[in-house]
Amino acid sequence: MTSRTSALAQWRYSAAAVFAASVLVLSACNGGGNPQGTGGASESASASASASPSPSPTPTPSAAYKPADASGKAQNVPVPVLPEAAKAETKEGLEAFAKYWYATLSYAYETGDVTPLQAVSATTCASCHRVKEVVEAWHSEGRWLAGGKMVVQGVQSKFVETAPGEYQVLIQVFQEPLSYYRSDKTLDEKTEQKPAAGDIMLASYDGGAWRANTVEHLANSQ
Numbered sequence: 028m029t030s031r032t033s034a035l036a037q038w039r040y041s042a043a044a045v046f047a048a049s050v051l052v053l054s055a056c057n058g059g060g061n062p063q064g065t066g067g068a069s070e071s072a073s074a075s076a077s078a079s080p081s082p083s084p085t086p087t088p089s090a091a092y093k094p095a096d097a098s099g100k101a102q103n104v105p106v107p108v109l110p111e112a113a114k115a116e117t118k119e120g121l122e123a124f125a126k127y128w129y130a131t132l133s134y135a136y137e138t139g140d141v142t143p144l145q146a147v148s149a150t151t152c153a154s155c156h157r158v159k160e161v162v163e164a165w166h167s168e169g170r171w172l173a174g175g176k177m178v179v180q181g182v183q184s185k186f187v188e189t190a191p192g193e194y195q196v197l198i199q200v201f202q203e204p205l206s207y208y209r210s211d212k213t214l215d216e217k218t219e220q221k222p223a224a225g226d227i228m229l230a231s232y233d234g235g236a237w238r239a240n241t242v243e244h245l246a247n248s249q
Contacts (some may be wrong), residue, residue, distance in 0.1 A: 051059070136172050
């Protein structure tokens with residue numbers, strides 16, 4: 028196993044396109060008036076009633092999501108969307124934010140894109156920085172990761188300040204099996220799924236948004 032593999036394995040248990048439908052509006056054209064000048068209103072109404080109805084709009088087809096596997100990287104992975112509940116400076120808001128943070132972690136594992144994760148992590152979050160380094164490394168030079176989805180089973184916070192403006196939240200989470208592929212499509216390593224572990228997150232609310240200051244295991248995995 029490479030050193031990068033080992034580094035990423037240490038973190039294995041921590042952690043849209045908007046489609047526009049074009050509407051085609053067809054307007055029926057009246058072919059002219061009544062040549063004899065009588066019954067015009069009646070015939071016009073009849074012609075209007077018999078006009079073909081406008082077809083229903085056809086949604087633009089979306090690119091199909093394809094998870095990563097032995098043949099290659101994931102494609103068209105949906106970007107996690109921050110729920111409205113996670114924007115509130117409340118107990119419920121913090122708990123919703125914690126779930127969203129792990130969704131961005133899953134996205135990072137699957138795509139190598141850590142932008143959503145960084146957007147909700149403080150620059151001082153050392154564990155978040157470690158994830159960035161190893162995930163980006165494993166998605167470089169033709170390598171990729173498959174699997175590794177973070178599954179949150181429970182989130183709980185007493186919503187009591189542990190420091191000025193900082194709150195603690197506990198997360199019960201596990202990671203699905205994760206496969207490490209090299210550029211030649213050989214499997215470097217595959218992790219096994221273990222029981223859910225306990226993580227602790229310290230998060231702050233500032234400028235109308237939550238940020239994860241640190242995310243750590245409550246105990247080292249065995």
